[in-house]
Amino acid sequence: MPKPADMTTPPRYALQATAVCLGFLLALPLIASTAANAGTLRDKIMERRQERKEQRAEQAAEKNEMTEAETTDLAPQGLPAGTKVLRDIAYGSDKRQTMDVYLPANAAAQKSMPVIFMVHGGAWKIGSKTARGVVENKAAHWLPQGYIFVSINYRMLPDIKPLEQADDVAKALATAQSKAAEWGGSGKRFIIMGHSAGAHLVALLASNPSIAARAGASAWLATIALDSAAYDIDKIMGQKHYRFYDEAFGSDPAYWQASSPTLQLKQAAAPFVAVCSSIRPDKPCAQAGVFIDKARSLGMQAMLLPQSLSHAEINKNLGLDNGYTTAVDNFIKPLVAAQTIP
Template sequence: MRELHRRAALLSGLAAVFVAGTATAQDRPRLRERRRRRAPDRAGGNGRSDAPHTSISTGSDPKQAYDLYANAAATGPVLAFIHGGGWSMGDKSMVHDLPEYAQRHGLTFASIGYRLVPQVTPREQAQDVAAAVAALRRTHPGRPLFLMGHSAGAHLAALVGTDPTWLAGQGLQPSDLAGVILLDGAGYDATGDRGDGYSGRLLGQLYDAAFGDNAAALSPTLLVRAGVTYPPFLIFHISSRQDSRGQSEALAQALNRAGGRAEVVVAPDDSHRDINVEFGQAGDAEGERAARFILGR
């Protein structure tokens, strides 16, 4: 038990420092000035929203649940979000302005919770995500379902969207997803380049602690196969992260070579945090680009 707590503290520390430090030194003054001019995160510093919602359990652990946000007028697709946090931190309440985003675009919004490392590995986290997807499909029959994740949540969204194993356990397949949207993820190939310098070393420690010896088996890019029907992917990355750019492009190339459809979009002025916090705000370029993807415009 003491070792479990020690690993949890290490992972949490690594994840927190990585999220705070992904901008390069030369980018930080520009990013700070841009953030100063922006609208505040209306959900508050913890990312929680006051929008009404219901928590629905999908397993015996409290983390195995999703929050379904009220939108009685919604007739469009379902948008299911997976929070980030280095696989070891975070909570499904971290939605920022996404409930308002869904309201504006006529979407039904859900935020998926999952058990955290070191209690489990990304393997079990993918199972938790797949269980929530299946529950949302049952309760919203006939509605297209888009899966979106940020950071580690982007990795889990990509994993469920590429490896048929996880949805097969729920009687589904990747093509049952209408689309996958990834916000500045990494770990798409957890065996690959982790970037240079301090951030690269930190990311390497984060990967090693989360994946252990299972990095290849849990790397979406390495799991893409010809003959599988994949949903379309919209993959965002920030410009200041070497690893995220390379990982995003390699995943898209693998999907396109296998007959899928994937597009990579750079968010030139965002930090790793900004692309998540601002995504739901009216007029945000990345959010509006994703809305066109979801609504087929």
């Protein structure tokens, strides 16, 4: 007779199942740890990818700011025939406080010509009054129409910060206005224009008239800001931003506010055009639009002019035969024509 099974002894399969369960339970902490580590590693990889993406975006933005400084200087053959150039006219004691004046071929026979007064960009730290993108197409377009074209240099970072740079621009403007009659121009028929960091500086003069007044500058006809993304520095500094803004504007909120054209604009000023790139990743049209809306609410004549152009193209393409140039011309020509010639 076979011996009856001992019901108190677990069958072999039960022992195996128990061993598997125990092994699984013992392995749970390791599995959990491995999963956690995998999650952490995945998060780190994603963070690193985001950091690289942001770094590339910042590098692209800074390159955009500096593109015009990398272009070659304007050669004489790039100017309209008969152009006379007055180089390095000083408006201060520093060697960087100079301007170039481009006179049309018939300037000697003219009086009270309007003046385009141009301020270059370059992230508030580099750039040149003689860069091709700053001068060439603009001079080629406006000189034959009887305009004088003035392009200025100014002191830059790290020696001089943006508010002091605005003082330089105001001083250059006052000097150019005082000398305009010598060149065949009129001190009352100025259009001030700037690109990038230079656009921020002319917008600051437009929004805070005391800067120009301290330097002795008088009123001008219009301001043309070419693709500034820096109308509200206080807002920029309060969120994730490109590092070159730290270099320019520091850490003092009071300085940010004083450097913000949108925050400084408190009364109607000269007519204003804000040209902005609609394809830039940092979306300069957003800040430009807020500024224009505020200007209009104060009774200013103001126009937002978005362009499907790069930052550099907005600078160098102004003056070419295109709708962009026509829009700017249509804005400023009635103002020039309406100004009584002294």
